[in-house]
Amino acid sequence: MNALLPRTLLAASLALGAMLPALADGGRAMPRSVPPAYTQECASCHVAYSPSMLPARSWQRVMSGLERHYGTDASLDAATLQQLSTWLQSYAGTYKRVAEEPPQDRITRSAWFERKHRKVEPAVWQLPSVKSAANCATCHTGAEQGRFSDDDLRMPAGLSARQRQAWAD
Amino acid sequence: MAALACSLCLPAHAADTSIAQQLSHWSTQAGQPGNAQRGQAFFNNRHGGEWSCSSCHGTPPTGAGRHASTGKAIDPLAPGANPRTFTDSARVEKWFRRNCKDVLARECSPAEKADVLAYLASLKPPF
Numbered sequence: 001m002n003a004l005l006p007r008t009l010l011a012a013s014l015a016l017g018a019m020l021p022a023l024a025d026g027g028r029a030m031p032r033s034v035p036p037a038y039t040q041e042c043a044s045c046h047v048a049y050s051p052s053m054l055p056a057r058s059w060q061r062v063m064s065g066l067e068r069h070y071g072t073d074a075s076l077d078a079a080t081l082q083q084l085s086t087w088l089q090s091y092a093g094t095y096k097r098v099a100e101e102p103p104q105d106r107i108t109r110s111a112w113f114e115r116k117h118r119k120v121e122p123a124v125w126q127l128p129s130v131k132s133a134a135n136c137a138t139c140h141t142g143a144e145q146g147r148f149s150d151d152d153l154r155m156p157a158g159l160s161a162r163q164r165q166a167w168a169d
Numbered sequence: 170m171a172a173l174a175c176s177l178c179l180p181a182h183a184a185d186t187s188i189a190q191q192l193s194h195w196s197t198q199a200g201q202p203g204n205a206q207r208g209q210a211f212f213n214n215r216h217g218g219e220w221s222c223s224s225c226h227g228t229p230p231t232g233a234g235r236h237a238s239t240g241k242a243i244d245p246l247a248p249g250a251n252p253r254t255f256t257d258s259a260r261v262e263k264w265f266r267r268n269c270k271d272v273l274a275r276e277c278s279p280a281e282k283a284d285v286l287a288y289l290a291s292l293k294p295p296f
Contacts, residue, residue, distance in 0.1 A: 044243070137241075
């Protein structure tokens with residue numbers, strides 16, 4: 001019996017651990033195991049987006065068109081492509097909010113993304129310190145680790161007094 | 170799963186080359202030595218498109234760059250500022266292929282690569 005107890009505890013904690021990202025951040029947290037190739041190949045140019053931010057069919061299209069990847073060539077060798085596609089498919093977003101495929105498979109065009117950022121004025125996205133809605137890390141200091149909590153927010157440089165005031169809302 | 174676990178053990182950089190080796194490799198292929206002045210002009214030229222190499226890597230590329238569309242920080246490109254650049258031949262090939270297509274809508278020739286490397290190798294501290 002004594003030998004069984006730790007195993008039961010382990011199973012219980014694993015089950016809890018699997019649930020935690022969903023509870024903590026609406027399922028958008030980064031998986032614990034990230035292939036180094038994901039960091040090297042994808043996160044050289046942009047934030048290492050959590051796979052759960054897009055549904056599986058969107059990732060499939062993204063990964064089958066890397067030669068023309070939102071205006072740049074992001075092509076990979078066959079082995080890396082296969083490895084990263086498999087990883088993205090297994091951690092793709094499945095819960096209700098992410099199940100919908102956004103226009104052009106852009107995370108920033110997702111309904112949930114637009115709703116979350118509805119108070120951000122269009123001019124803010126154009127600031128030199130921001131450049132693009134895809135540049136999560138300018139404001140979300142935990143973006144590289146998949147943390148997007150309001151507690152991890154930082155004001156981008158160049159906001160007007162009015163925009164700074166709206167930030168607190 | 171085994172394949173994934175194994176790939177996690179691979180070193181991030183193979184360190185199988187250097188900028189001097191790459192420069193000599195492409196100079197031989199081009200049949201002429203790389204020229205730093207030509208390389209500088211090539212690096213800063215938009216070649217009729219939207220971007221130059223310097224759009225992301227900076228002018229000169231001795232400090233951190235910034236991706237022209239996403240804003241993501243990019244490590245310094247010049248070996249004098251960042252000893253890790255041009256130490257992995259597969260990586261060098263890959264980024265020349267991708268980035269030349271972004272800037273010139275085609276791959277770069279050995280002569281162009283040799284010129285750019287001659288320019289980058291000429292950038293030495295203090296900057």
